[in-house]
Amino acid sequence: MKRFVALKVNGEEYDIDIEPNRLLLHALREDVGLTGTKEGCSIGVCGACSVIVDGKLVSSCLTLALACQGKEITTIEGLAKDGRLHPLQQAFLEYGGFQCGVCTPGQIMAAKALLDANPNPTEEEVKEWMSGNLCRCTGYYKILEAVMAAAHNKISSDFQVKHERKTAKIQSLNVYKDS
Amino acid sequence: MVKFEYLEPTSLKEACALLDQHPDDAKIIAGGTALIIWMRMRLLNPRLVISLEKIPDFNYIRYDDKDGLRIGAGARHREIELAPAVRSHYPLLHETFRKVAQPRIRNMGTVGGNLCQGDPLTDPGASLMALDAEVTLTHSKGKRTLALEKFFVDYYQTDLQPGEILTEIHLPPSIKPLGWSHIKFTPRSVEDFATVGVALTLRAQKDTCEDIRLALNSVAPTILRAKRAENVLRGKKISDGLLREMGETAATEVDPMDDNRGSAEYKRDMVKVLVRRAAQEALQRISLQL
């Protein structure tokens, strides 16, 4: 029988009607409508579905949505604030920490959980922590580089400005009309 | 995954009563890392899933010099790995738990759930056995205590009876100096299951072995204690030859399976080597070099 649940995702309440067998992953993607969290292996191995629940990194593919009532859920969509990227997101862009991008939301959520608990990790600590986040294209070095860069604030201060200018420039060409 | 009802009892009593009311169609969920996979594969299709998450004080980790270590069955792998009492009094446990899967899964999976799944491939059982763990099984009319080595019965089968919930793991006080070793041998990446897992503790006086516990995982239908191999060393003057003999004896006590982590023959050969290495490492830890 369906049950009425309030999930708190990225600070906002979402009221959804779900079966008790609904996994957090599918509730986020299909009921809440936040599709940044990805499904890879479905068995807890790949890390694509990583989200943070009450400060802890978990696999949303192995978590029942019902068990998350009253908890704070953070997904990749909750990282950028007021149009500004989170330092980790910027670092992944600047350091080329992804190619196809399917593992990236999980990589960034894992890195965020680490930096929240340990703002100054060693490379070894990052490697050990991120061992549960698989990437099939980038090669792990660039991911490691991006996480270390975010931790040590080695990201450029004018990235956001340049990025916005670039976007504005493209938009000014008026090729894609906003309807 | 089939549809089920989901309940979150707020006391152990309530959880046991629910199990009594649903003897055949209820399953307990703790961390979910094993149960959800099995439900998604439709190997288990319970009508009722009972979560233990809302039971208060179910994840404690308490140490007392006289009583030893008591771990609430709801403690997560990560909590055990990081607990100061575990680090200082049971370094073998710390070392073992930090090798289970990867941090995200350790944040989720509980030690009680791990033991009740009865999966011979997982790491914690062997080290707990090498430290003489016993488990408390609670039901609506009382509880019983059992040595962990008696708890594992067969592949995925434990001595847990209908209506029972594993509630506590107890280890006797740590006697120092204790030599110990944990080897998780994986030809693939670290977060995989072990091809062969060895947990060993020993005490020695001069060069004589006073006592020893040897437990192995991934090499039989259950995690097991290799008692004949222990007896090769117990009470004897330790020598290289004897360590070799102990490894060879352990290899006769296992019953491994061919799979993608290695052939049965290979695993048996590795038992010989790794048991000897584990003993050498344990001896080094108490500065007994051979």
Ligand code: FES
């Ligand atoms: S989809 Fe959840 S860990 Fe792979």
Ligand code: FES
């Ligand atoms: S960027 Fe493609 S899997 Fe990681």
